[in-house]
Amino acid sequence: MKGIHMGYKTIIGLEVHVELKTDSKMFCSCSADYFGQEPNSHTCPVCLGLPGALPVPNQKAIEWCVKIGLALNCDIPMFSKFDRKNYFYPDLPKGYQISQYDQPFCVNGHITLESGKKIGITRVHMEEDTAKLLHQFENQKSETKNQNYSLIDFNRSGVPLVEIVTEPDFETADEVKEYLQKLQQIVRYLDVSNADMEKGNMRLEPNISLHKITNRQPATGNRLPPYKVEVKNINSFAFVGKAIDYEIKRQAEILEQGETPLQETRGFVEKTSSTVSQRIKEEANDYRYFPEPDIPPVCWTETQILSLKSRMPELPDKKIKRFEKEYSLPKADSLTLTKDRETADYFEEAVSSGKNHNLTAKQVANYLINKKINITEILPAKLIGEIVKSSKTNDVNPEELKEIVRKILKDNPQVTADYKKGKGSVIQFIIGQVMYILRKKIDTEVLRKLILEELK
């Protein structure tokens, strides 16, 4: 009964921020690579928000944002613009964030889960990251009044961020996890972000609420609950499920008592796997959005969009299907080999050079998967050599093999009996015994055929 907790339907929407790995920041030429750098070493008048400085948009970041949109099956409106989102916070040097409000780069997309369920994507838009605050708390009393202070590191200020907002289509934590894995995989396939949650390249904020299931009001109804709870500070895939499950339980308990949970922002606490209240939103924030006057609107031409489309790499879903068909691989192998673009490319290159040695795609796949080959350590052509060599050096005289198999069958009469009853697993047992006797690895396919013959 996943997704339903004591008569409630769970409704989850997701906001994901993906930090792009462009060389320079969104609106200036500072390096966007801030991770582990000396604080405030990647700054200039623009990303420090100094008086008079102006933003100039990063063309590559905009193209990458549109690529993400295309990969998520979005429509790309021909007209788009940047807007200012006004609010005060010490990590926001201009007093506003340049973002997109009512005319984002991409709208109306979706991701299809394995179950066939479609998760709607409302929009994909471009914005800039904020600076980083470092809070220092020192309790010791000293002659100066206050030892508590906060430091600001502007290296992250202005790094390009893409925000991907879904419809409230998720019903379980597992769906959320699957969506996130797919999204991460797509973004990495596009090679536009490292999408590393631990490093903060990918950040997510689920909105969670529960809906009571009654007879009169079916759970499939479109009405949303009168509240939602946003959860922040989830910085690992492992915590997504924990945070969501905790919230479902917490909210259900409140609803059980006949009350409505508060509309609020909560923070996930790793230590206790729970969430705590951070900020209660009584009303929506008024960000006083208005069109960014420092940046002219973006108007695409058909040609530009077509050119972007033509430069899109093959995406995971398509590649999985192609691998199944083109290489006659089972789905499980296809999934493993397409996990990332590097592995998939490696496999295809290996298959291609394996052809000269009469190796089938399946043989290459097996070797790659079973031996857990580290593709960064060995070139595909060399790998093929290894496969060929391994099957050659372990060539055992078929007569000798036959002898051994016969002996095993003789010593273990119940094996033949079990096999006749339909117990196919006995073959694995015999293979194990042969290996044990020979003390070396051999081509199991050859051996299997031989055993089957003897069992007849």
Place this chain on the structure above:
Amino acid sequence: MKLSHLSIKQAKKGLKEKQFSSVDLLNSCFEEIKKRNTNLNVFLTLSEKEATEQAKKADKLIANRQDLPLLGIPIALKDLFSTKGIRTTAASKVLDDYIPPYDATVVKKLKNAGAVIVGKANCDAWAHGSSGENSDFGPTKNPWNEAYIPGGSSSGSAVSVTAGMALAATGTDTGGSIRLPASFTNTVGIKPTYGRVSRYGIIAMASSLDSIGHFTKTVEDSASLLNVTAGKDELDATTPPVEVLDYAKDLNKGVKGLKIGIPKEYFIEGLDKKIKEEIEKAIKFYEKEGAQIIDISLPNTEYAIATYYIIQPAEVSSNLARYDGIRFGNARETFGDEAKRRIMLGTFTLSVGYYDAYYKKAMRVRTLIKQDFDNAFEKVDAIIAPVSPTMPWKLGEKVNDPLKMYLSDVFAAPINLAGIPGLSVPIGFIDGLPVGMQILGPHFSESLLFRIGQHYEINHNWHERNPYGL
């Protein structure tokens, strides 16, 4: 004639012919500054040391027969222009001790052209105002009559030129802030097409309206200065890659055959009778010189000031958010009354529930105002209109009536809403105070405006007068 009252053209000739040095020229400016700055309150910061070094360097280059467009010419900068290592306050106490770590693009261009930076000129704080009285460092006085305001917001820049403290000065024009003080001080003021000159490094007032221009004594100087400052800037996304022509090339082509439009909405009841007479004289002059005078209408003019006072404060409220008290040392209560007024107005009109009724509607009217001009320029080459409905007023006269102050922008602000260029040229004196007219043209038609202005100037020579008869 005192050196500091020379035009750029005259000074360049003198420098080239070794009649005087750049240091002499600079010293002449500083003599005037030292004599009158305490009283007139023109400069907030002087960069005498740096200027002297620049002048010496210029003299060396001149001695080596090198030439640059502004080599050795002393220029003042409105205190909105970021200058590396030189205090830049926007005439607000909020930035009382702010020293920028970088030069605005225009400052860089001026320096590269050999200009000598005299100092930072007073203005209305954050360029909010039409009189110069909103400066947190006290108002600038009009040297033609010190009881009067010189016009704003680029008050100090205009006065520095007319009082012979610099040969030219930069300014910004968001709703008349160059053309109005030019008209009130007998100087030539150019508000170029929006985006013609980079805004990078110039403290923003209202980003979609801010135009970067300058004050000079003559039209020709104005054109040659624009030759230096204009052009696409990689650091300002609103500067289009429109070619920079030699703005001085067509100066002396006259006005024969040009169609000049006179918009009836600019000659309404509130217009000072004497100003009207002076403008009409100028129009007659052009007619006599062979221009065709055509009556036109800009029907949405009456909505311009309301539209302007919605869009401008909205952008101001956002642009001033960065002065949050964390990084520039002074808290937000340090803002003066006018800045606070605009922050509140803008915050209100951008708020949920009001945005559609105010900001969005104002943007629609702005489009209509633009279309008015587009339609007019199908019939005429240029337009002539008054800059201000009134003559300079007395210091203190309007400070308690912000609305009255706002109305002085009534003929200037529509030009910013449309983004077209405007040139203010002196056309005489009324009761001892100067008055100017504005010449308007289509986007990027600055060459034409200079040509029309030049023809008036060389036949009237008002620019030869200065308040001290020097």
